[in-house]
Each structure stands twice: as C-alpha cells, then as structure tokens.
Amino acid sequence: MSATDVRKPILTKQRRAVFDVIQSSVDHLSAGEVFDRAKETLPGISFATVYNALRYLKENGMIGEVSLSGGPARFDRITTRHDHAICEACGKLVDMKLEIPGSLLKSAIDVSGFKPRSFELTLWGTCSQCV
Amino acid sequence: MSATDVRKPILTKQRRAVFDVIQSSVDHLSAGEVFDRAKETLPGISFATVYNALRYLKENGMIGEVSLSGGPARFDRITTRHDHAICEACGKLVDMKLEIPGSLLKSAIDVSGFKPRSFELTLWGTCSQCV
DNA sequence: TATTGATTTAGAATTAGTCTAATTATAGAA
C-alpha cells in the first residue's frame, strides 16, 4: 500500500478483535498475548489470523510495533511518533513523547542520506523499581 | 559481571574467531552469518558456541548488538555509543555518530524516571539506492 | 443466485535461539 493510497482499512471481526485488544491495553503486548486476549471475545480465532491482522493493522497505520532484543515483537496502541525507555532488568517498556530537535533530525538525514519516514530515541537503563 | 569487574575477557580460539569475524565486517551480521564465516577459519565450531561467544563478547563490551523488527539480532563491531538508520525497503543498516543534545537526554531521563545506561536515535526510511 | 476475490482456518514448516549432557581444554596445585 503506497503513501498515496487512502482507502479505508477493512476491519473484519477478527481484525477488529485484535485492534480492540491492543487499544484496550496500556502495555505493549506480544502476538501471543494478543492471541490469548482475542480468544476471549472470538474463541475460534487462529494464531495465523492474529499475525495477519497485526500486519494488516500495522500497514494501515492503526497500530505500532516495537522490537526489543531477545524477545518477541510488541505492539503499540500509540501510532503517533514517540520514544521508548527499556528497563534492562525487568523488560519494562515506557512510552515517552520527547521533542526531538529539528537540527538533530537534519543531521541524521544528512549523515545517512536517507529519505526519512520516522525516528525514535530509545533509552536503555534501569527503571525506578529495579534500581 | 558487574560494572566494577575489570577482569580481562578470556578469548578462547572460538571466541577470537567470532570476534575477528565481526571486526572484519563493515556489515551488521546475524548469528547465522557469523557462524558461516567463523567456520571458514574454525571448521569444527558449533552453532551453540557462536551464540555463547556472541553473548560473552557482548557482556564484555567487545561487540554491540542491534535488533531490528522482523529479523534476527545483528552484531556490531562498533561498541561506542552511536546511532542507526534503517532502510525499510532493503534492510540496510547504516551507522551514524550523532551529537545527542544533553537537554534531550535529560528530558528522556526525567520523563522515564530511568537510570540511563545508553541511548540511541533510530531513523527509519529509505536509503539512497532504494528511493 | 452465482461468481470472484479476499479472509480465515488448522496445522505444517521454518527460523532463531536456548538448553542439556557428554567431552575436551585449560589453569593452577601438588
């Protein structure tokens, strides 16, 4: 789907169930966790459909994805640009909305030579519970 | 191993082979790619040893790790703090050394409440070859 | 209603990474 394609996403009942699971959770769920919760409303839903739905929703900008090292991908109900802090002790993932200076972004674009789509600052460290 | 532990890492010949593979590649190799190349100098090396060595070298600050969504972890010969640009079309990973303003880092620490260990700006977009 | 294309399903397959138990290598003590 190209950037100029503005068709409204088709939400089947399976896709809606997956979407609702993500929207209703503050946490960043893995595909397995989404599957477990989606089954509560749609007991017959299959694992493959959850994966298909996650990909579809992501491609249509309805959910976000975060990948951490050493674990499954996690899905994010926030789709606007934002940042993450990751606790290396307990794995906690915290959303942050930081103001990234335009000059920093400009130098990233200049140095890489990339056409930018998005960007994110990630902070690794220890959360207040784990210190 | 704690931050105050300054013992010199023990480099067996397998660990050295793995280290050399990563040092001699500008690309960010996956564990599988490291295994293939390490076998060229050490034909008997096993997959498990490559994983063990990668973990050991990482814990001892001799290599870095980058995780992208939808793919295996990749290893990085650069161990000093730096940033990455990722091409969403071809998967290319480009190293960048950006000057992250202290004020930005401070607000990330304040917002998250984390004790920081490291941080990184990631830029997603399209590289010059893929535009 | 019949057709067509998209979606879902179950389960197999694949990929990435970890674990286990036996073997081998290494460093230090006797």
Place this chain on the structure above:
DNA sequence: TTCTATAATTAGACTAATTCTAAATCAATA
C-alpha cells in the same frame, strides 16, 4: 609433570516466534 577443578565446546534436542500452505468460508457484486 601429573592431577584436579573449572570452564568451554560440542552435537543435537528442544522451545519459541513467526510464516507458509492449502482448503474452507465469507462477502461483495454481477
């Protein structure tokens, strides 16, 4: 040097995460 303890390596089984396949179902529309 030989013995002993510890650590590292190996092969292969295992687990977890994700993707693929082919058949069945569903939904829109001719």
